[in-house]
Amino acid sequence: MKALIYDKTKGPWKDTQGFWLVDRPEPKLESGDEEYVIVKMRYAGFCGSDRGIWSRSSFGELILSTLEKENREERIIGHELLGEIVEMGDNVASKYDVKVGDVVSAESHITCGVCYQCVRGDKHVCADDVIIGIAQDGCFAEYAKLPASILWKTDTEKIDPRIAAMQEPFGNAVHATTQVDMKDKTVAVFGCGAIGSMSIIVAKGMGAKKIIGIDVNKENLKLAKEIGADEVIQIGGSVETQNIVSVQNAQNIASVQNRVKKPWESNEAAVQKIKELTNGIGVDVSLEMAGFNSSVNNAIQSVRRGGDVILFGLKSGDFVVENFELMIRNGVNIHSVIGRQVWDTWEMTKKLLEDESNGIQEKLKKYVLKNYEGSVVKFQDFDRDEFEKKMEQFPKLIFEF
Secondary structure (H helix, E strand, C coil), X not given: CEEEEEEHHHCCHHHCCCCEEEECCCCCCCCCCCCEEEEEEEEEEECHHHHHHHCCCCCHHHXXXXXXHHCCCEEECCCEEEEEEEXXXXXXXXXXXXXXXXXXXXXXXXXXXXXXXXXXXXXXXXXXXEEECCCECCCCECEEEEEHHHXXXXXXXXXXXXXXXXXXXXXXXXXXXXXXXXXXXXXXXXXXXXXXXXXXXXXXXXXXXXXXXXXXXXHHHHHHXXXXXXXXXXXXXXXXXXXXXXXXXXXXXXXXXXCCCCCCCCCHHXXXXXXXXXXXXXXXXXXXXXXXXXXXXXXXXXXXXXXXXXXXXXXXXXXXXXXXXXXXXXXXXXXXXXXXXXXXXXXXXXHHHHCHXXXXXXXXXXXXXXXXXXXXXXXXXXXXXXXXXXXXXXXCEEEEC
């Protein structure tokens, strides 16, 4: 079968980039795989995390450490999927509500089921979770072996299969946005890439009164405006004050950061503009979707007294919180969000996508996936150079098998 891999034999982690399309044996069910299935891929989404792995800016330690434990040199990437079950382990039928022929998506985090968090029902913060496509082989392959416990049956009569391959990242937006009641709230979204734009769609659907999109990238801001942002603010500026809210092309992150004198500082002009748009009060909710230190401080500085800051963007390393004392005195509520609640967020995602009256599927198709014109890539025809160009052109890419 064809598979898209990271190969550590190509050189040290930081000295390479991209993935390699290779021929590999199809996965097989073996002894011990009684609760596993083989899924034949139909579509797979290329995530922001995959962009980070492509540019070697994310997940290096986790990928390399798990490969070392497995005594392997390659990792099949990818965790957003839609496929068909073609084979099942002996115990699957009796334990899980799936059968051969079912079309499924999947939760990307394989949870242990026995840690304190899992027992309490908080599987999304499992102490021993394993992420497919990072800590074990993923779905950028014609076939994948997956535990039946993470499968999510999908009705492609109600959800377009290309959209259905995005249920996992759309679930991220749902989980982040539903941390607080959005009804009649003013909301700032920092980082309007794929998941940030999805968060705008969800916040609008949840009744947000005004949404402000903030980004460094003009195309992201155009997207934000198209899908429902009432106002957009582009962050840029001088060498001394430029702050990064979102970078469309992950490989440019390092070069942009090198131009920033203090990369943790908030952007005073952007914060002031947000205050002006909210009658000097600040927004009720800041959604931080980019993960850069400056963006986190922008989100905190832009929220009103007693407001909520939802942190979803993820970057490694230490952060500096600007004016920490003021954040405490203003009673700012901080919510950190990871993944999706299993399976509550998936149920909410399903309802939102299947509800034709809200227009969410059409917005995702038209604006995020650009009516499938160029954003859907034939997997077997993958070309590294051409694909990298598409990464710069589209907020979201989908592989078709």
